[in-house]
Amino acid sequence: MLNIAIVEDELPALEKLKAQLSRVCTHTLLFTCHSVQEGLASNELSKVDVLFVDINLPDASGMSLVTTLKNRGFVGECVFSTAYSEFAVEAFTIGAADYLLKPYTDERLSLALSRVNDRLNKPTAQLQEPEAFTLVSKVGDKVTLVKVSDICAIKLEHAQAIAYGSEASYPLDQSLDELMTLLPSQFLRVHRNSIVNSKEIKQMDRWVTGGYIIKFHQSEVQVISSRNGGRLLKDKLIR
Structure with a gap:
């Protein structure tokens, strides 16, 4: 079972993702929030397996949230969920597990979660092998x-x-x-x-x-x- 958190400022998008997650995987939704600062302030971050992050948030870019979390030692996986394709290269460069372009299907979300599980279950040493890049x-x-x-x-x-x-x-x-x-x-x-x-x-x-x-x-x-x-x-x- 995955522990999931979502950082998304648009309520329709948040509700849609929650509904899709309920259909495609067994999980615990630890928290949702609407801004970078709320995400950074959460006491549940250490328990998160996968964090879904929007790019455009009210106070800063979702990219800055993920970068800050990684610098702080966050060990969960991050998946960007956004309507903007132009940030994909930067997202993977900073270590995102996947990059979902809205609107996406249940099948595409399942693929993202499969990639997350693969990364979570693979020893750190294997992630450094060329085949993993x-x-x-x-x-x-x-x-x-x-x-x-x-x-x-x-x-x-x-x-x-x-x-x-x-x-x-x-x-x-x-x-x-x-x-x-x-x-x-x-x-x-x-x-x-x-x-x-x-x-x-x-x-x-x-x-x-x-x-x-x-x-x-x-x-x-x-x-x-x-x-x-x-x-x-x-x-x-x-x-």
Whole structure:
């Protein structure tokens, strides 16, 4: 059974979420409140498994609430419930378990709770494994969580970072410099315009520029490294 709390200033939205939760899971609703300050002042926070947070609150952003809670050592999971898609990348960057765009169905809420349960039941050490990391791809109102372990390469194309997986490609909002601060050590910057997953490399052939043309197990995408990138990659693979 999950201990749930909700920070939502719009009464219709609050009542709808409460009704949906009653249909999709067994839970205890510890408290509801309408502002960031009320949320921070609650004596029940230490018992909360999952906190549902709206973005636009009367006194501050729901983002600031979650950031403050995490800095204070809050160990529960946070799910944003909002009508605004543009904050999704920031939400996942600060550790949100999910990001629900209003209006959402019972099925979508169930998926969010399933992700919460997975995170709550997974040992902390496992959460640090590369397979547990995700990046966020946003196209219009559609937000996709991309498992880092599924990415073969990330290329800069027309000033947009594109992650290539086994079956699809995903635009990312971060720069390649920013991505390199987020990705695990198996990812290497082999060119100013390219990052590769060293664990997914199938073949490397010398290229006319002095670098390598790199091919992957799970994707048809190919990457050409610089000379320095090729040396970096050889050092990594030979180790």
